[in-house]
Amino acid sequence: MKQILLLILLSCLLAVPTLSNVRDSSNWTRSQKANPDHIVEFRMALKQRNLDVLESTLLDASNPKSPNYGKWWTNDQILDLIAPEQENQLKVINYLKSIGCFNIENRRDMIKVSADVSVVEKMFSVRMYTYVHNRKDQIIVRSSTDYIIPSEIKSLVHMVTGISELPHLKHGPKAHKINLSDIRVKPQVGKSDPGIVIPSTIQNLYGIPTGFDNNPDSSVCLAEFSDDQSFNKADLKTFATQTATPLINVDHIVGPFDGSNPDLESTLDVQYGGAVAETASVWFWTVKGWMYEFASDLAASSPFPYVVSMSWGWPEPLQCESGIANCKGGTSEDYVNRVNVEFQKIGLMGITLLAASGDQGAPGDGAPDCSTKNPLSTIFPGASPWVTSVGATMLVASSTSFTDNAPVCSKQKCASSTTEAVCSYPDALITTGGGFSDYSPMPEWQQDAVQAYLKSSAAFPPHQYFNISNRAFPDISALGHNYYIIAGGSGQIVDGTSCSSPVIGGIVSLLNSYRLNNKKPTLGFLNPLLYQIGSSAYTDITTGNNYCTESCCSKYGFQATKGYDAVTGLGTPIFKEFLAYVQGLN
Numbered sequence: 001m002k003q004i005l006l007l008i009l010l011s012c013l014l015a016v017p018t019l020s021n022v023r024d025s026s027n028w029t030r031s032q033k034a035n036p037d038h039i040v041e042f043r044m045a046l047k048q049r050n051l052d053v054l055e056s057t058l059l060d061a062s063n064p065k066s067p068n069y070g071k072w073w074t075n076d077q078i079l080d081l082i083a084p085e086q087e088n089q090l091k092v093i094n095y096l097k098s099i100g101c102f103n104i105e106n107r108r109d110m111i112k113v114s115a116d117v118s119v120v121e122k123m124f125s126v127r128m129y130t131y132v133h134n135r136k137d138q139i140i141v142r143s144s145t146d147y148i149i150p151s152e153i154k155s156l157v158h159m160v161t162g163i164s165e166l167p168h169l170k171h172g173p174k175a176h177k178i179n180l181s182d183i184r185v186k187p188q189v190g191k192s193d194p195g196i197v198i199p200s201t202i203q204n205l206y207g208i209p210t211g212f213d214n215n216p217d218s219s220v221c222l223a224e225f226s227d228d229q230s231f232n233k234a235d236l237k238t239f240a241t242q243t244a245t246p247l248i249n250v251d252h253i254v255g256p257f258d259g260s261n262p263d264l265e266s267t268l269d270v271q272y273g274g275a276v277a278e279t280a281s282v283w284f285w286t287v288k289g290w291m292y293e294f295a296s297d298l299a300a301s302s303p304f305p306y307v308v309s310m311s312w313g314w315p316e317p318l319q320c321e322s323g324i325a326n327c328k329g330g331t332s333e334d335y336v337n338r339v340n341v342e343f344q345k346i347g348l349m350g351i352t353l354l355a356a357s358g359d360q361g362a363p364g365d366g367a368p369d370c371s372t373k374n375p376l377s378t379i380f381p382g383a384s385p386w387v388t389s390v391g392a393t394m395l396v397a398s399s400t401s402f403t404d405n406a407p408v409c410s411k412q413k414c415a416s417s418t419t420e421a422v423c424s425y426p427d428a429l430i431t432t433g434g435g436f437s438d439y440s441p442m443p444e445w446q447q448d449a450v451q452a453y454l455k456s457s458a459a460f461p462p463h464q465y466f467n468i469s470n471r472a473f474p475d476i477s478a479l480g481h482n483y484y485i486i487a488g489g490s491g492q493i494v495d496g497t498s499c500s501s502p503v504i505g506g507i508v509s510l511l512n513s514y515r516l517n518n519k520k521p522t523l524g525f526l527n528p529l530l531y532q533i534g535s536s537a538y539t540d541i542t543t544g545n546n547y548c549t550e551s552c553c554s555k556y557g558f559q560a561t562k563g564y565d566a567v568t569g570l571g572t573p574i575f576k577e578f579l580a581y582v583q584g585l586n
C-alpha cells in the first residue's frame, strides 16, 4: 500500500524527509508458489441497497436545525436499511461454503471469510504466491494477477479485499533527538515562532479548559495504518511530567500492538489526542489493511469510540493504484464511494470521524514535484465529505505573548506567540493540504461558505485543474508545527496535519463530555454543525497559501482569505463558543 504517514520530523536545525511517502509496492518480490493449504483471510463487500435513504437520514440527524438532530441509529438498524436481502447474503454464504471456505462471518453487507490457498485460486481464477519485502523480512501471500469474482455470485459482490493488494511498509524514522538536559533554542526559521508547542500552548490558544468535567464515557480513538502499531507507555509518563499534563489513559487497544519500538505517528497521535481530551478514555486502533477494513470494522464494533482521528491519506485517484488499497479489478472512484458509505454508517452511529488534510500543500502526494501536467491532487480520506477534514496552522510573531511553566519549557524554548497563519513550507516543514475532491459533489452544508470563497478576491488555479463543483477541504484547522513529543524516551519535534487532527479529536471529545453529562447524544457527523455554528466560533486564518510542498513551489494552489478557504477551512476553534453552541442543542 502507499498511504503516506502525515508527519515530518524536525529536530533542532535539521529537517529530515517525510517518513514514508515513498511508494514501495515494488519492494515486494514474488517468491515461491504459496503452500496450497496456507490460510488466506479476505472480505467480500456485498452490494448494498437504499443508499439514498442512508445519506438523507444522516444529513437530517446531523443537522442542528432538524427535529431529528442527534437521533443516531444502531449498526443493526442501519444494516436493516442498506444490507442486501437475507436471501442474497445466504446465496453468497452457501457458495462460499460449497467451495470450501470456513470461518464465515456474516456482517450482512460484508462477509469475512477464510480459505485455503487452493480454494482461493480456484474461486478467484488466480495463482497465489508468497511475496517477500526487501526491508522487513515480511512475507505475505497474494495473487500474481487481479482476482476475478466468480460468476455464481458476481451480481451480488461489490469488491473483494485481501487477495490481490500488496501492503505498504513504512520506513523507520530517522529523528534527531532533543537532549533534555540541554537548554537549546532553535533559531527562528522564517516567520514562524521558534518555540516548541506543548499541550498548554494549544489549550491557551483555543481557550480549552483544563480539569474539564470529563464524562468517563467520552472517548477518542487514534487509528493507525500500515505497520504503525506502537506507542510506549513509559513515554506517556515522561510526556505527562515534562508537559505538566495528566497521565493519558489508553484503555482500549484494538489490533496488533507492540510497545517496545514506539512509532512516531502513533506516539504523536496518542500524546496530543490524549492530552487535549484529558481524562477521556483513549482508544488506540491499529489496522491491518486500509480504509475499507478499518471503516467496516469500526461500523461493526461494540462498544465503539465516539471520536476517531486518522492522520493518514493518499490521493483519491490513486486508491486503486497497484498496492495501495483493495480494489484491484475496480476503480479508485468505486473504492472511495464504497468507503464513503462505511463513513456514512459510522457518522449515523454518532461517531465523529476526523482526517488530516495532507502535508504536501495543494500539489499533494499526486504532484509532490510540482509538475505542471496535473499540478494539484487530493487526499483520501481527507477529501471525503463524510469526514471532518483538518488542516494545519503555525504560530507567527504576535503582539501578545504566552508564558508556559511546564518543566520542558525550562530546558527548551516554548512557543509564546498567539497568532496563527497557514502552516507552510519553508517556515514550517510541511504545507497544509487543501483543495476540491475529485469525486464527491459539493455537499449542501458547505455550499454557502464555499461559494462565497469562490467569489472572493483570492487567486485560484485555472479551473481545469480542480473541480469547482465538488467538496472543498479542509473544514477546520489547528496548530501543526513544532509539536514536542516523547518517543522512545527522547524528546522529538514534529510537524504535520498529523498534529492538528488528533487535537481537534480531543476538543470534540470534551464537547461530547458535556453532551454525555447532560444525557444528550454525542456530536457524531460534525460537518453540518461546523458550517452552521457561525464565524464567532472560529479564529479566521487569513495569511498564507498552500502552493509549496517540502520540495518545490507550484504555480498553483489556494490562498487563505477572510471566511472559508480551501487552505485552513473555517479557521481554528474557539472552545467557549463551541461549548456554548453545543449546550444550546438538543
Ligand SMILES: *[C@@H]1O[C@H](CO)[C@@H](O)[C@H](O)[C@H]1NC(C)=O
Pocket (backbone or CB within 6 Å): 022, 023, 024, 025, 026, 027, 135, 171
Ligand atoms: C524500496 O525501499 C527503499 C528503502 O528500503 C526505498 O528507498 C525505495 O524507494 C523503495 N522502492 C520503492 C519503489 O518504493
Ligand SMILES: *[C@@H]1O[C@H](CO)[C@@H](O)[C@H](O)[C@H]1NC(C)=O
Pocket (backbone or CB within 6 Å): 179, 180, 181, 182
Ligand atoms: C546531553 O547534555 C548533557 C549536559 O549538557 C551532556 O552531558 C550529555 O552528554 C548530552 N547527551 C547527548 C546524547 O548529547
Ligand SMILES: *[C@@H]1O[C@H](CO)[C@@H](O)[C@H](O)[C@H]1NC(C)=O
Pocket (backbone or CB within 6 Å): 438, 439, 440, 441, 442, 467, 469, 470
Ligand atoms: C466534477 O465532479 C463531478 C462529480 O461531483 C463530475 O460529475 C464531473 O464530471 C467532474 N467534472 C470534471 C470537469 O471533472
